[in-house]
Amino acid sequence: MHIILVFLTLLMGLAVGWSIGANDAANSLGVAVGSRVLTLRRAIVLITIFGFLGAYLQGSYVVKTIGKGIVPIDQLSGNLPLYLAMVAAFSACAWVVLATYWKMPISTSHSIVGAVAGAGLAIDAPVKWKMILDIFICWIFTPIGAGILGYLFCLVFKRLFYRIVPRKYMKVTMTVLIIVSGCYVAYSWGANDVANAVGVVAGAGILPVNMCIVLGGLAIAIGIVTWGYKVIETIGSEITHLLPIMAFSAQLASAINVHVYSILGIPVSTSHSIVGAIFGVGLTKGLRVLNLRIMREIIICWIATPFVSGIISFVILKAITFFMKI
Numbered sequence: 379m380h381i382i383l384v385f386l387t388l389l390m391g392l393a394v395g396w397s398i399g400a401n402d403a404a405n406s407l408g409v410a411v412g413s414r415v416l417t418l419r420r421a422i423v424l425i426t427i428f429g430f431l432g433a434y435l436q437g438s439y440v441v442k443t444i445g446k447g448i449v450p451i452d453q454l455s456g457n458l459p460l461y462l463a464m465v466a467a468f469s470a471c472a473w474v475v476l477a478t479y480w481k482m483p484i485s486t487s488h489s490i491v492g493a494v495a496g497a498g499l500a501i502d503a504p505v506k507w508k509m510i511l512d513i514f515i516c517w518i519f520t521p522i523g524a525g526i527l528g529y530l531f532c533l534v535f536k537r538l539f540y541r542i543v544p545r546k547y548m549k550v551t552m553t554v555l556i557i558v559s560g561c562y563v564a565y566s567w568g569a570n571d572v573a574n575a576v577g578v579v580a581g582a583g584i585l586p587v588n589m590c591i592v593l594g595g596l597a598i599a600i601g602i603v604t605w606g607y608k609v610i611e612t613i614g615s616e617i618t619h620l621l622p623i624m625a626f627s628a629q630l631a632s633a634i635n636v637h638v639y640s641i642l643g644i645p646v647s648t649s650h651s652i653v654g655a656i657f658g659v660g661l662t663k664g665l666r667v668l669n670l671r672i673m674r675e676i677i678i679c680w681i682a683t684p685f686v687s688g689i690i691s692f693v694i695l696k697a698i699t700f701f702m703k704i
Contacts, residue, residue, distance in 0.1 A: 428564035
């Protein structure tokens with residue numbers, strides 16, 4: 379039974395990684411595709427490479443938070459760590475896949491945090507509410523900070539770019555800046571979001587952290603390649619039409635925003651960050667250019683995410699413990 383639980387838990391963690399790649403690939407170079415700087419195929423290749431590098435080089439910070447900072451999974455007795463990790467991963471994955479089908483860029487960070495907390499409540503584990511409160515506060519500031527940075531960057535770069543760069547080099551310079559900043563977004567995304575896939579696996583002690591990160595990074599890469607195009611369409615063109623300077627400003631703002639949280643070990647939403655940044659750069663042209671209907675739908679999904687995944691996780695683990703007399 380123990381071996382089966384280990385296998386299922388690892389499988390669910392990899393499934394979360396796949397769903398992350400499918401939903402969050404757009405956060406990196408979606409705006410580059412929307413502004414027609416990159417083709418969809420080339421964007422997917424770059425996201426895969428730099429997302430994996432971010433996961434491998436700096437993913438361990440947030441893995442520790444997800445694995446032990448919300449519920450001390452490693453301190454639970456018997457097979458409870460495996461049950462909690464398996465159910466939390468399944469619940470997070472189920473909600474992310476559904477949102478991806480709807481083409482909504484939700485937060486896998488919100489989904490896994492809600493799922494871990496819900497599973498912890500189901501077995502009366504000591505949930506670290508102080509950590510959850512700190513994470514929640516950072517969730518609020520993530521899109522706000524990215525929006526402010528995006529707005530300021532766009533204003534500054536609009537003035538500097540056309541003064542400094544000769545006209546004949548403008549197009550190629552902007553293309554390079556958008557691609558480089560998009561790769562930076564992919565890197566910071568990999569560093570933050572790989573924990574959503576394998577944090578609970580590492581916390582349950584199934585595999586060493588480094589091996590978990592490699593497997594999680596590979597699962598994310600498969601998700602990008604197989605289904606990542608769906609949300610890229612929403613991010614790239616349905617929130618607002620992005621001029622190249624706006625795309626660069628949004629990507630740089632989002633990357634810096636997420637990277638800071640990754641170093642601090644805080645699981646934040648790259649979806650919130652890039653959408654907030656796009657909203658910020660869009661404001662430089664006025665509210666009329668923003669698709670407020672899409673923004674409203676995205677925000678509703680954001681709010682629902684931790685609660686939906688948490689309820690799913692709570693109900694499933696409660697049922698398992700009841701019927702199996704754990």
